[in-house]
Amino acid sequence: MNSTSTRTRSGARSFLPTQSPEPEAFRNGHASRPTGVATPASGTVSARPRMESFSDPALETIATKLERGERLGFEDGLAMLRTRDVTGLGALADRRKSELWGDQVFFVFNRQINPTNACVLDCKFCDYALRPSDPAHYAMTIDEILGRISPELSEVHIVSGLHHRWRFEYYVDIVRQIRLAFPKIQIKAWTAVEIDFFSKISKKSIEEVLATMVEAGLDSMPGGGAEVFSERVRKELFQHKIGAEEWLEVHRTAHRMGIPTNCTLLYGHIETMEERVDHLLKLRALEDEAPGFLAFIPLEFQLGHSGLRARSASSVDGLRTVAASRLLLDNIPHIKAYWVMLGEDIASIALNFGASDMDGTILEEKIAHAALAASPIGVARDRLVHLIHEAGKLPVERDALYNVKARYPEPVAG
Numbered sequence: 001m002n003s004t005s006t007r008t009r010s011g012a013r014s015f016l017p018t019q020s021p022e023p024e025a026f027r028n029g030h031a032s033r034p035t036g037v038a039t040p041a042s043g044t045v046s047a048r049p050r051m052e053s054f055s056d057p058a059l060e061t062i063a064t065k066l067e068r069g070e071r072l073g074f075e076d077g078l079a080m081l082r083t084r085d086v087t088g089l090g091a092l093a094d095r096r097k098s099e100l101w102g103d104q105v106f107f108v109f110n111r112q113i114n115p116t117n118a119c120v121l122d123c124k125f126c127d128y129a130l131r132p133s134d135p136a137h138y139a140m141t142i143d144e145i146l147g148r149i150s151p152e153l154s155e156v157h158i159v160s161g162l163h164h165r166w167r168f169e170y171y172v173d174i175v176r177q178i179r180l181a182f183p184k185i186q187i188k189a190w191t192a193v194e195i196d197f198f199s200k201i202s203k204k205s206i207e208e209v210l211a212t213m214v215e216a217g218l219d220s221m222p223g224g225g226a227e228v229f230s231e232r233v234r235k236e237l238f239q240h241k242i243g244a245e246e247w248l249e250v251h252r253t254a255h256r257m258g259i260p261t262n263c264t265l266l267y268g269h270i271e272t273m274e275e276r277v278d279h280l281l282k283l284r285a286l287e288d289e290a291p292g293f294l295a296f297i298p299l300e301f302q303l304g305h306s307g308l309r310a311r312s313a314s315s316v317d318g319l320r321t322v323a324a325s326r327l328l329l330d331n332i333p334h335i336k337a338y339w340v341m342l343g344e345d346i347a348s349i350a351l352n353f354g355a356s357d358m359d360g361t362i363l364e365e366k367i368a369h370a371a372l373a374a375s376p377i378g379v380a381r382d383r384l385v386h387l388i389h390e391a392g393k394l395p396v397e398r399d400a401l402y403n404v405k406a407r408y409p410e411p412v413a414g
Helices: 057-068 074-082 086-101 142-147 168-181 192-202 206-216 231-237 244-256 273-289 315-328 344-350 381-390
Strands: 104-108 110-113 155-158 186-189 261-267 293-300 357-360 394-398 404-407
Touching (some): 057 074, 057 086, 155 168, 192 206, 192 244, 344 381, 381 394
Parallel strands (some): 110 155
């Protein structure tokens, strides 16, 4: 990974790069624009010549703050999510991304596994989970799970329903048996919602649950289940799921134990722009306190059969959200353009709006597709490389922890 992580006494560490990208991080072997040195403390770069001009005065103010090394705040976040100067916002975010990673856009050769869709929760936006009493629910055996994995994968990503009959030991054994069968594959597993559930059914602390999972083979955690940190929205849409305080505590504990995690925002349902910005700032504050996030993933709400909205969030809204996230989350290394929910074309465009990661091949995604996501259920490595090249960026294959496995420069014409 092109960074030097900064570790605290507790084991938490920042994965933000501490120096400018090397020449190999650029398509032509050198920076095409001025870059500076990013610092984990503020994520800002000073003494930068202005290259952009804006039709929105609010973006002029934001650009000036960035030039001065000032941190953006709540009102800046709102201005970015509401601006009509979308290309100007994208230019600012792309510049910040380039200061961190050059032209590199990362992806992983991975597979997502969803062991069961039986769930004791009743979130109104979820078309994937079924009540335990529904005869249509499924539950995979460990042999079935192992049968979905092949040794050439770099990462297995596991998220699941909260099964009413599975004991904590079964979830642990899923991780343990994958580690035994495929010792070289990194395991990214269990959202904060699942970790909290495991704590309840096992009567163990969050720390004990995580320590048990790490002993079994866990490498990192995904960032799902955060939804939006609004008690108003939680009471309306997912009142029986953990809220902001519990979600943040699980990730705080994981970071202090040295477990890297991701973080997310589910946007485009009934949340307000103010609630989106508040959510982002809470994530930023946690990273300040207990660093350990690898990436932030904005997840576009999929309409499915929920009836919550008549129309999906617009593509412009998605691009604004990616760009605003890059500029507000100055201490989180990567912003993902999650092609599963954005769609391939918008995800490719988002690579010029501050995104530095396209997630991975996934191979078999079920949760978003249960909500009628229009994207493919999985993509090949060559397809991701093509989408990244199409955006004018440099594809970099990584593992779950952002160690570089391969770069894919475009072939020389002729």
